[in-house]
Amino acid sequence: MLRNYIKIAWRNILNSIGYSILNVTGLAIGMCVTLLISFWVHHQYSFDKFLPEYQSVYRVQRNFNSNGDTLTFATTSLKLADALRTQIPEIQYVAESDWVRNHVLLVGTKKLYVNGTIAGTDIFKILQHPFVKGNADAAFKDAYSIVLTQSLAKSLFGNEDAAINKTVRFDNAHDLTVTGIIKDVPSNATFRFDYIVPSSYIYATNPQIKIDGLSSFSNNNLQILVKLKPGVSYEQVAPKIRNIEHIEKGNTNAMNSYVILQPMDRWHLYSNYINGKDTAGFLSYVKMFSIIGLLVLIIACINFINLTTARSDKRAKEVGVRKAVGSQKKQLIIQFLTESLLLTMIAFVFAFLFTLLLLPAFNTLTQSHISMPADNFYFWLVVIGCLFIITLFAGGRPAFHLSSFNPVKVLKGSFPTGHSSFSRKMLVIIQFSCSVALIISTIIIYRQIQYAKNRPSGYSLSRLMSTNMNDNLQKNFAVLKNELISKGIASSVSTATSPATDIWWHSDIDNWPGKNAAETVEMGTILVSEDYFKTVGMNMQEGRDFSNAADTTSVIFNEAAIKRLRLKNPVGQKITWQEKNYTIAGVVKDALMVSPFKPADPTMFFCVPEPQGNLLYKLSANKETHHSIVQLTEIFNKYAPAYPYEYAFSDQQYATKFNLEQLIGKLAALFAAFSIFISCLGLFGLAAYVAEQRRKEIGIRKVLGASVRQVWVLLSKDFLLLVLISCLIATPVSFYFLHNWLLNYDYRVSIGFSVFVLSALLALSITILTVSFQSIKAAIANPVKSLRTE
Incomplete structure (x- = not known):
């Protein structure tokens, strides 16, 4: 029985090859966009979670009360690191760290500027990167030591085996012994480096730095990472560290500043501090593009629904005959869902290939290192589940709609179309509302970037x-x-x-x-x-x-x-x-x-x-x-x-x-273009269907003297009205979200009415271009052939 369903489904797909191509193309592009966004979103959520015991790792921050506003600083002092290490028993490890920057490493005739940092000796007990050679306990016992990543070891020595226990001249000042090799730090790490030198090296070569650093809590030029003991929660530590700087000063009443910790799993996504609390910084963009990916897929599914139900009269007699010879409604539903699943699977194959081709360019655009997880069992499990969901979502309504036809009425040539026509119009409105909202967002993001770029910087950076x-x-x-x-x-x-x-x-x-x-x-x-x-x-x-x-x-x-x-x-x-x-x-x-x-x-x-x-x-x-x-x-x-x-x-x-805002703008423009293209595919198919349905009417009108322009208006006005309604819906919705987004910037552009007018004109122009091909094609067709056709 299943084989029969598949054969019939395949035959029906081939018999309507034009509409099948439109359906597959729209679904494939929608799936491709969703795959790319899903990979990117998963990459953002995976930041720092590859490290063992990351739940116990925190970054030290300081809040300051400034005229009623709380300002948060990541810069901390060596004195604070020492106080946390000696006075808070719930903290297992403390490591102060310089900021990651370039230092020169010399090995023989090789001299390289490489990104690295100088950190406390317990840094690898906090950030537990796997060692290929050496271990975290012994790596920094000697002040004159250095730990390299595998890639850097290969660049300097050829391989990690040759690097261990060899010397590297650091900033042309002292020779450091390679005491450890770790695996390369992944691209989804917030704290990225190619090597680490122990801070004991700096204190040994320049003792005054340590003396100055321990003299005052005001020398804030470091960052501090801590790891809590097993079973200890932040809530237990928070009250003890809050006023640790003031207790040290002997002034417990000085409450203008206090110390807080930020958990590692929030470093990347919760980077925006408002009144002393970390809020969704980059996370807001991740959520926004997650929604966009889902919307693009929904737009593609709407195409499938519209094109399938629009051609219901073509399948109506088939349904009538099947019911007349004894087919049950359940069997018809399975038949149409099988057809939907087959189209969905074909679309996914193309989406998979498109994604493979686009992934390198997408990585370049987003500055990511995302790869296709084709060897991951859970990836395919999710894909299979999503394919069935898409099949039900995209093919469910057509299946239940077509299988519900009354065989007697259908075979007499009478079946209801009003409700399905109204539904199609509503779905087109939803499609274009989303697309127009993306166009508006793209324009506003671009204007915001240009507005900030044109802002006087206060100095001359040219040359x-x-x-x-x-x-x-x-x-x-x-x-x-x-x-x-x-x-x-x-x-x-x-x-x-x-x-x-x-x-x-x-x-x-x-x-x-x-x-x-x-x-x-x-x-x-x-x-x-x-x-x-x-x-x-x-x-x-x-x-x-x-x-x-x-x-x-x-x-x-x-x-x-x-x-x-x-x-x-x-x-x-x-x-x-x-x-x-x-x-x-x-x-x-x-x-x-x-x-x-x-x-x-x-x-x-x-x-x-x-x-x-x-x-x-x-x-x-x-x-x-x-x-x-x-x-x-x-x-x-x-x-x-x-x-x-x-x-x-x-x-x-x-x-x-401007990199972040430019990335957001490019992605918004890219996905807006995809959504408009998918919507236009559906519009193109619907216009062809309407032109085909009204072929005889158009022939009669032309015989009676209707011009090409009049026929064009006849076929295009309904679509233009739907897109205009979409613009009216998209305007307040996009204004609400964009207004809230702009509130993140102290220096921001205003949202003028011209943006909505420009977006509406652009959407209407695209609609006219899409529909005009079918409308003009129908208008210039020979009316004699139309009227002869039975």
Whole structure:
């Protein structure tokens, strides 16, 4: 019996090959989009969950009360790490960590800049990456040690066996012994690195760093990871760590700040803090695209339903005859569901192939490393379940609709079509409402990105370059700066503790005029060399720039910092920072150093005579960039021959701040195009069906003198009306969701009425193009042939 069902289903598919192709194409594209989104969503949810005991791992954060608003900072101090390690017995391991950044590794003639970090000795007991060679207990017993990933070990030594116990010169300063090799850190890890050096190495080679770090809770330039003991919950630890900084200070009344922990499984998706609590940051986009994937699949299923029920009159006599010769309704339902399942399976085969072809491009677009889990049993189990669900959803209504026909009425040529016609119209409205909403979303996202891009940044990043400093460059900074300027390569040169497009350090101000009792203010802190503001193109609002490298008792604030401190006539007033007094020399205009979508961060700048970690240099305007880079390479290789010359353009670094929004915009545009295309496939099929149904009517009208335009209007007006209704429905729905999305940005575009008009015109234009082919084809057909056809 099943074989017979399949044979008949296959025959019916071939007999209606045109409609079958439309059905399969729509379903295949819908499934392909859903597969791609499903893989991406699963990848986002899998972040950090590959590590053993990840449920016990937390990141330390600090909340600050700022004029009633709670601000959250990930930067922490070495003193806080020491307090958590010694005073909280419920915490099993604590590891302070520098931020992941480039350091140079030298092995023989090989010299590579590689991303890695410097972390506490217990880091691998917290992040339990599997060791290929060595183990977590012995890896960092020696301060002069390093742990590499497999890929890095192969790059430096050929393979992991050759790397173990060999030496690597770190930043051309000291030789470190390779004491461990771990598997490559997966792409779905929040904390990614290619090697780790123990923090004991830094303390051994520069003891002052540890002395300074342990001297104050205000030296916040690290991140801290902790692992709780088995059976200990965060709720047990939270009250003990909340005020640990103030208890250490001996001031239990100072409650302006407190310490919190964020669980590892929330690091990636819950990155947005509002009033001290982590909320759905990236998770909101993951949910949004999950809904979009489901909507695209539903749109494809609606095509199937519409095209199948629209052709019900073609199958009506078949149903009548089958019922007349004794077929039961159940058998007819099984027959139509078998046909639906066969079409669905064919569509999935094409969807699978499309996904394989598109996955590399999709990975490039989303900067992911997603692979097709074809060897995963659970993947196929889910696929089979989804195929049956899609079969029931897409084929269920046509099956029950067609099998319910009265055989007597059908064989007499009379069967109801009004209800199914109304249902088809409703489904078309749902289809295009979703598609128009996606078009509106794409336009708003694009406008929001452009709005932020056109926002004045507050500094000049054009032709500004940066290079990480090393010991050789620091020793030769004065002659390097002089040579760059004297040869006309750079117009100005400076250094800073942060790149021009970020703030790496936050610290507290001890005292300032008008400070309230127990008030704490933390702000961005940047140590700079002279000519810093000239190099990055920041302008003074009032007061003066640093006079020279010896101007070490002055401080310069940006406008946001002055506002935060509530200072009137700030120039000349005194503040205290790290127990030293400073005079406010000037106020610089705000620059968007962190986010182009938010207000400028309150920031203070201190001039120091020693060169800092980021070398900033402004290329001269009268030289070609590529010629300058050739000269720069020669000069940097002369002063730091052990280091490869690497550089970055600050305007490109600033552009990366739009990466997330641009990704969301590209994905929204891509899926909007897919949904519109699928909807148009259905519209194309329905238009062909309507034209075929009204063939004789059109022939009569043409004989009576109807023009091509009149016939076109006759066949197109109903579809245009449905799409117009869809636009009216999509407008308030999309406005509601987009308005809430824009509230995430302090600097945002307004949603104008023109966006909805433009989206409606675009949807109507696409509809006209889709329907016109069938309408014009029917309008120019020979009416004699139409009227002769029985």
